[in-house]
Amino acid sequence: xxxxNDLIVLLCAERGTKFxxxxxxxxxRNCITVRExxxxxxxxxVLATCNDGNTxxxxxxxxxxxxxxxxxxxxxxxxxxxxxxxxxxQLKVFNRMWVDGKDITNFQVSYSVDGGPYSKxxxxxxxxxIGLRGKQIQILFTHSVAAAAGVTPMITYVNxxxxxxxxxxx
Amino acid sequence: MVNLKGxxxxxxxxxxxxxxxxxxxNFDCYIDGSIxxxxxxxxxxxxxxxxxxxxxxxxxxxDSAPRRIIGFGSDSKLYDLTSGAxxxxxxxxIPGSTGNIPWMGMMPGTLIPYNFRNWKATTAYSLxxxxxxYSFVDGMxxxxxxxxxxxSGAHEQPYTNVVNGTITDGSVTWTNIGLQSNFxxxxxxxxxxAPGYRAVKWDGTNVTQVGVSAPGTPVTANPLVVTxxxxxxxxxxxxxxxxxxxxxxxxxxxSPSPLFGPTTFYATDLTTNKTINGAFIPPxxxxxxxxxxxxxQEIRICVRQSAITAVAIGQGFTHVRFYRTKDxxxxxxxxxxxxxxxxxIITNSDGSIPIASLSMDGNDYEALPTPQAAQPMxxxxxxxxxxxxxxxxxxxxxxxxFSSGKIVxxxxxxxxxxxxxxxSFTYVGTGGAxxxxxxxxxxFTLAGGTYAFRxxxxxxxxSAGTMAWYLSxxxxxxxxTLSQTAGARGFVSASGAVPAGTYYLITDxxxxxxxxxxxxxxxxxxxxxxxxxxxxxxxxxxxxxTPSPPVGQNxxxxxxxxxxxxxxxxxxxxxxxxxxxxxxxxxxxxSFGAGSSLRFPSATDDQITCLLGTFQSxxxxxxxxxxxxxxxxxxxxxxxxxxxxxxxxxRCAINLGSNTVGxxxxxxxxxxxxxxxxxxxxxxxxxxxxxxxxxxxxxxLMPYHQLPRTR
Numbered sequence: 111x112x113x114x115n116d117l118i119v120l121l122c123a124e125r126g127t128k129f130x131x132x133x134x135x136x137x138x139r140n141c142i143t144v145r146e147x148x149x150x151x152x153x154x155x156v157l158a159t160c161n162d163g164n165t166x167x168x169x170x171x172x173x174x175x176x177x178x179x180x181x182x183x184x185x186x187x188x189x190x191x192x193x194x195x196x197x198x199x200q201l202k203v204f205n206r207m208w209v210d211g212k213d214i215t216n217f218q219v220s221y222s223v224d225g226g227p228y229s230k231x232x233x234x235x236x237x238x239x240i241g242l243r244g245k246q247i248q249i250l251f252t253h254s255v256a257a258a259a260g261v262t263p264m265i266t267y268v269n270x271x272x273x274x275x276x277x278x279x280x
Numbered sequence: 281m282v283n284l285k286g287x288x289x290x291x292x293x294x295x296x297x298x299x300x301x302x303x304x305x306n307f308d309c310y311i312d313g314s315i316x317x318x319x320x321x322x323x324x325x326x327x328x329x330x331x332x333x334x335x336x337x338x339x340x341x342x343d344s345a346p347r348r349i350i351g352f353g354s355d356s357k358l359y360d361l362t363s364g365a366x367x368x369x370x371x372x373x374i375p376g377s378t379g380n381i382p383w384m385g386m387m388p389g390t391l392i393p394y395n396f397r398n399w400k401a402t403t404a405y406s407l408x409x410x411x412x413x414y415s416f417v418d419g420m421x422x423x424x425x426x427x428x429x430x431x432s433g434a435h436e437q438p439y440t441n442v443v444n445g446t447i448t449d450g451s452v453t454w455t456n457i458g459l460q461s462n463f464x465x466x467x468x469x470x471x472x473x474a475p476g477y478r479a480v481k482w483d484g485t486n487v488t489q490v491g492v493s494a495p496g497t498p499v500t501a502n503p504l505v506v507t508x509x510x511x512x513x514x515x516x517x518x519x520x521x522x523x524x525x526x527x528x529x530x531x532x533x534x535s536p537s538p539l540f541g542p543t544t545f546y547a548t549d550l551t552t553n554k555t556i557n558g559a560f561i562p563p564x565x566x567x568x569x570x571x572x573x574x575x576x577q578e579i580r581i582c583v584r585q586s587a588i589t590a591v592a593i594g595q596g597f598t599h600v601r602f603y604r605t606k607d608x609x610x611x612x613x614x615x616x617x618x619x620x621x622x623x624x625i626i627t628n629s630d631g632s633i634p635i636a637s638l639s640m641d642g643n644d645y646e647a648l649p650t651p652q653a654a655q656p657m658x659x660x661x662x663x664x665x666x667x668x669x670x671x672x673x674x675x676x677x678x679x680x681x682f683s684s685g686k687i688v689x690x691x692x693x694x695x696x697x698x699x700x701x702x703x704s705f706t707y708v709g710t711g712g713a714x715x716x717x718x719x720x721x722x723x724f725t726l727a728g729g730t731y732a733f734r735x736x737x738x739x740x741x742x743s744a745g746t747m748a749w750y751l752s753x754x755x756x757x758x759x760x761t762l763s764q765t766a767g768a769r770g771f772v773s774a775s776g777a778v779p780a781g782t783y784y785l786i787t788d789x790x791x792x793x794x795x796x797x798x799x800x801x802x803x804x805x806x807x808x809x810x811x812x813x814x815x816x817x818x819x820x821x822x823x824x825x826t827p828s829p830p831v832g833q834n835x836x837x838x839x840x841x842x843x844x845x846x847x848x849x850x851x852x853x854x855x856x857x858x859x860x861x862x863x864x865x866x867x868x869x870x871s872f873g874a875g876s877s878l879r880f881p882s883a884t885d886d887q888i889t890c891l892l893g894t895f896q897s898x899x900x901x902x903x904x905x906x907x908x909x910x911x912x913x914x915x916x917x918x919x920x921x922x923x924x925x926x927x928x929x930x931r932c933a934i935n936l937g938s939n940t941v942g943x944x945x946x947x948x949x950x951x952x953x954x955x956x957x958x959x960x961x962x963x964x965x966x967x968x969x970x971x972x973x974x975x976x977x978x979x980x981l982m983p984y985h986q987l988p989r990t991r
Contacts, residue, residue: 141335163330166322183300
């Protein structure tokens with residue numbers, strides 16, 4: 111049976127942003143009801159009942175690599191982010207990207223330009239070579255392995271600090 | 281071109297576009313300006329069994345009790361999701377495997393977990409049996425529970441007002457466990473509203489339906505004993521009786537039964553038409569001037585047995601309450617003292633009567649204009665005992681040869697200890713011998729037989745001589761005499777054979793009473809039989825104080841579709857009319873008045889899809905519009921919120937501050953429920969287009985078998 115919902119929408123209320131999703135309950139465990147509840151112990155947690163008959167406590171396990179997390183940036187740059195909006199249609203060369211965070215080396219990163227397929231994932235580092243050409247680029251971060259004990263995989267800063275318009279000398 | 285800040289994805293709201301991340305899956309936004317990988321889920325508690333849990337809630341019995349995670353299974357049973365144990369069964373009221381996800385919420389109520397009975401002499405009482413009694417010390421209503429089982433004594437003992445104090449009653453020990461209104465009996469009921477069924481409630485152990493059916497059958501009132509005096513109840517215009525069903529554990533009471541007056545119907549067992557008074561007792565025809573008046577001494581009030589032992593909706597209604605209007609009145613008042621067929625008082629201190637204490641007193645008819653046969657009736661008695669044939673106090677001096685001294689008539693002040701007959705008169709002495717003075721009542725007839733005669737006389741102010749009552753035939757010698765010697769007082773009684781004939785009741789004095797002192801005759805009781813028996817007269821109008829629930833006010837909830845809590849009320853969407861909402865009494869979630877509903881019609885007959893208690897209002901979502909109500913019952917005020925966009929399903933909206941995030945046809949959106957002023961030039965109420973996500977998600981709480989696949 112898979113009549114239930116398998117995707118939980120997380121709303122980041124304070125930022126007025128779009129929604130993120132929580133797909134950690136895989137298809138075989140489609141979700142029926144999600145509630146924030148107070149446990150007998152007094153802890154306030156989020157529980158979900160699923161069509162396998164189990165009740166799950168969300169956000170309660172360890173970073174054991176059992177779930178895959180993905181984050182995709184919006185296409186960059188935005189017209190408003192360029193010195194001259196007319197330059198948005200020009201081809202660019204995206205060279206290098208700097209990333210800060212935790213458990214960075216266990217992330218995989220791949221790139222897509224102008225809506226095309228994503229490149230083959232490679233291990234993420236603070237300093238990453240891109241070397242792609244296009245009008246806009248999107249970056250896909252993936253984390254699917256166990257993190258070191260007590261470490262929360264996290265991306266705190268991303269900056270494509272080295273890029274140029276195609277054919278221009280720096 | 282270096283230092284192009286526009287490509288920085290620093291995740292704080294001040295330096296990035298809100299849509300920086302096009303996809304965040306299993307990431308959440310983390311303080312400050314970061315995304316972090318979510319933790320995976322773990323299995324919580326024990327799996328209840330081969331079923332699914334459709335909905336759950338963290339329930340607690342009261343404010344100081346620990347929370348328990350209670351789930352509603354697809355088999356309509358309740359489970360503790362921590363232990364996996366079954367803790368309740370709603371399947372008698374909500375068939376299992378319906379697939380419908382129910383609404384669950386908590387409403388405060390009362391649960392007094394004892395078996396309430398009334399007190400009777402030499403009767404066995406078990407542990408957990410309880411009495412509800414006023415303490416004579418402070419007049420408060422206490423609960424007394426059996427802590428040592430046994431048999432009650434011959435007489436009821438005084439009830440202590442000391443909490444945890446005990447009373448020894450025969451071999452039974454009663455312990456005062458506190459006031460009926462004590463906080464310890466307040467309980468959060470878990471209310472479950474499954475689509476297509478009536479709401480049920482769980483008290484931590486048992487599942488029962490919310491509310492109780494209003495009785496559909498009237499009381500059948502039959503005056504059984506009429507007295508030739510005004511000692512009983514003598515209505516001038518007549519009075520109605522009614523009853524309610526009462527649960528002494530939840531203190532919930534039904535609406536009163538219907539009031540039917542004289543009704544004619546075809547009696548199928550008699551094969552003829554028959555007319556009965558129904559719930560109405562008419563005024564008694566009074567005789568011509570000079571003859572004895574009449575009043576009701578015993579009125580049998582009956583209810584069809586099956587009407588109170590097989591209630592359509594509601595469980596635990598083990599008691600009834602009887603009500604009566606005042607003479608000619610339209611308001612029903614609680615009868616606080618009724619009797620069984622043996623003359624035992626069967627009314628508890630809160631006016632309720634255990635159904636088991638009602639008397640089976642033959643078959644009778646109901647005042648319903650439909651062909652019927654007499655049916656078994658359960659009865660209580662307003663007033664009890666053999667008729668008191670003594671004339672009325674007001675007429676005792678109809679013929680008097682009292683030629684000296686003063687006569688003072690008192691009505692309403694019986695003199696004897698334990699007197700139930702409220703009339704008396706006095707003779708005020710002059711200080712000299714009175715001579716033989718007497719007073720005659722109007723004549724009255726008696727059938728031949730053995731009669732018992734008892735009356736009270738107070739001769740303490742008499743220094744010499746005697747005072748007496750006589751039952752004397754017209755023109756003959758007394759057949760029964762009651763005498764009191766000078767200086768004595770008290771009841772005097774006699775009995776003997778009385779031939780059929782016409783009699784007087786005579787009061788007589790032949791003695792000396794000090795100047796200004798009084799002697800008293802009162803409480804004459806003349807009954808057929810060898811000895812006088814206890815009399816209980818019908819409740820006088822002056823003792824009718826506590827009004828009944830208004831007619832139709834304590835009805836059960838309708839078959840519901842969904843529910844919500846707002847303004848202290850349990851709000852239920854009508855399953856048959858899906859644009860109608862019913863609201864409960866704010867202080868009793870089990871009572872829904874006949875008129876306690878609101879309809880939200882629209883040009884397209886758009887049915888209500890979502891109820892959500894929000895900031896100052898109850899949001900009422902439909903598929904194509906959103907409305908709301910504000911205020912408090914019964915003055916709820918409907919108001920439109922968004923005439924262009926609706927909510928797709930029952931659980932497709934959540935609160936977000938003063939706003940609501942709801943699932944619309946085109947995706948998730950923010951619905952503003954409060955007045956907003958985004959700029960000095962615009963005012964925004966309602967739908968905010970900036971919150972579209974543009975991706976459809978499943979209707980989280982619609983019946984799952986009706987849903988399309990999510991992906």
